[in-house]
Amino acid sequence: MDRLENAVRPYAWGSRTAIPALLGQEPSGEPQAELWMGAHPGAPSGVDRGAGGVSLDRLIAADPERELGAATVARFGAGLPFLFKVLAAGEPLSVQVHPDLARARAGFAAEEAAGVPLEARERNYKDANHKPEMLCALEEFTGVCGFRAPLSTVALLERLGVAGLRPVVDVLRAKPETEALREALTWVLTLDNPTVIELVGATRDALLRLAGESASPAEALMLHDYAVLADHYPADPGLLSALLLNHVVLRPGEAVYLGAGVPHAYFRGLGVELMANSDNVLRAGLTPKHIDVPELLRVVEFAATEPGVIRPRSVAAHPGEELYPAPIDEFRLSRYREGSWPLPTDTPQILLCTGGRVVLTDATGEELVLTPGQSCFIAAHSPAVTVTGEGEDAILFRATVSV
Known part of the structure; x- marks a missing residue:
C-alpha cells in the first residue's frame, strides 16, 4: 500500500476552493482544477518505497508484471491503463469530444510524421490512446x-x-x-x-x-x-x-x-x-x-443519445463494493462506504478517500489511514487488504481495471 503524492493542475477554469476544501487546506487564491492520480507522464503521482520518492510511472516501468499483474500487462501493455482525477469546475470547460482508438492512433502517427511538436498549439493528438471516461459527482x-x-x-x-x-x-x-x-x-x-x-x-x-x-x-x-x-x-x-x-x-x-x-x-x-x-x-x-x-x-458521433445517469449497484462477488458499470475494460470505478470489507488485490488499483476516515489493513497487519483527498496505490502483487470505513460519512472510491 503506497500513499500517493499527487499534482494539482491549475487550469483557468478550476475552482479556487473545492479541492482545498476536500484536502482540508487553505485556498491559495489560484484556480485548482484537477488532482491527478496515476502514471500519466504529464503529471505522474509520487510514491515512497522506503528508499526515497519515485514517480509511479517509473515504479511501474521497473517491474510491470509485479506492479500491474501479468493479466493486466498481457491485456493492456506495460503501463497503467487508466488515469484517476478529482475534477473541480468553477467555470465551464470546453465543449469537447474524444477519439476512438483507431482515430487516436492514426492522428498521433500523422502528427508525429509531420513533426508537429507535442506542445504545439495546433497539436490534436498528445498520445496514441483513446479516452473514454466516467465522471461521478461529489456534489451537484x-x-x-x-x-x-x-x-x-x-x-x-x-x-x-x-x-x-x-x-x-x-x-x-x-x-x-x-x-x-x-x-x-x-x-x-x-x-x-x-x-x-x-x-x-x-x-x-x-x-x-x-x-x-x-x-x-x-x-x-x-x-x-x-x-x-x-x-x-x-x-x-x-x-x-x-x-x-x-x-x-x-x-x-x-x-x-x-x-x-x-x-x-x-x-x-x-x-x-x-x-x-x-x-x-x-x-x-x-x-x-x-x-x-x-x-x-x-x-464526432452524430447521433442523438440520452445522457444515461449511472447509479452504483452492489456486486455479489465483492461484498461491500458498489460498482459504476461501464462498457470499457481499461478502467473500473466502484466505491466502499461504512463497514469492513475484503478488497480484491489481483489488479493494480488506486484508492481515493472523499469522505470520513478509511483504514486499510493488509494481511501482515500493516495499516494505512486515508482521509478526504488522500489516495494510495495498491500493486497487483500486494497481500490481501481489508477496507474499513469508519462511520456513515466514510467514502472510498476504487479505480482499477477489468481483465
Whole structure:
C-alpha cells in the first residue's frame, strides 16, 4: 500500500476552493482544477518505497508484471491503463469530444510524421490512446452530454425566438438525424466572428428571458447554465454548440459515462473522473485553445443519445463494493462506504478517500489511514487488504481495471 503524492493542475477554469476544501487546506487564491492520480507522464503521482520518492510511472516501468499483474500487462501493455482525477469546475470547460482508438492512433502517427511538436498549439493528438471516461459527482455537478434529439432542440430554439438561429432550426427539422446534426454543428463552427458575437449575445438574452418565465426549476437551471456560457465566452461558438446537447444535472453519487465521439462539456461542480490513460481532446468551443473543425467533425458521433445517469449497484462477488458499470475494460470505478470489507488485490488499483476516515489493513497487519483527498496505490502483487470505513460519512472510491 503506497500513499500517493499527487499534482494539482491549475487550469483557468478550476475552482479556487473545492479541492482545498476536500484536502482540508487553505485556498491559495489560484484556480485548482484537477488532482491527478496515476502514471500519466504529464503529471505522474509520487510514491515512497522506503528508499526515497519515485514517480509511479517509473515504479511501474521497473517491474510491470509485479506492479500491474501479468493479466493486466498481457491485456493492456506495460503501463497503467487508466488515469484517476478529482475534477473541480468553477467555470465551464470546453465543449469537447474524444477519439476512438483507431482515430487516436492514426492522428498521433500523422502528427508525429509531420513533426508537429507535442506542445504545439495546433497539436490534436498528445498520445496514441483513446479516452473514454466516467465522471461521478461529489456534489451537484452540471454540464451537457450527447446530442439532444433534433426535434427537441427545434422546440427549444423556437421558444428562444432568435432569428439568426433559423438556419439551425430548418436543418434540424428537415434532414435525417445524422445529416441534420452534422450540418447544424458545422454551421455553428464555421460562422464568422461578428456573427458569432451577435448570435451569442442575442441567445443569452433570450435564455435569461425564458428562464425568468419558466415555472420549472429544472428548466430554469438549464437555461441559466446555458446563458452563463455567454458571460464567459461572448465571442466563442461554444454556447451555440452546447445548445445542441443534453443538459445534465448529477446529484452526489451519480455518474455519467462518455464514450468516443460523444460531445460534452462540464459547467460546474466537484467530482471524481476516471478515464483511459490519455490526454486527447478535440474542442468545439468555450475555449481559447485550438479548434480543428475538420478533425473534430471526423471524430464526432452524430447521433442523438440520452445522457444515461449511472447509479452504483452492489456486486455479489465483492461484498461491500458498489460498482459504476461501464462498457470499457481499461478502467473500473466502484466505491466502499461504512463497514469492513475484503478488497480484491489481483489488479493494480488506486484508492481515493472523499469522505470520513478509511483504514486499510493488509494481511501482515500493516495499516494505512486515508482521509478526504488522500489516495494510495495498491500493486497487483500486494497481500490481501481489508477496507474499513469508519462511520456513515466514510467514502472510498476504487479505480482499477477489468481483465
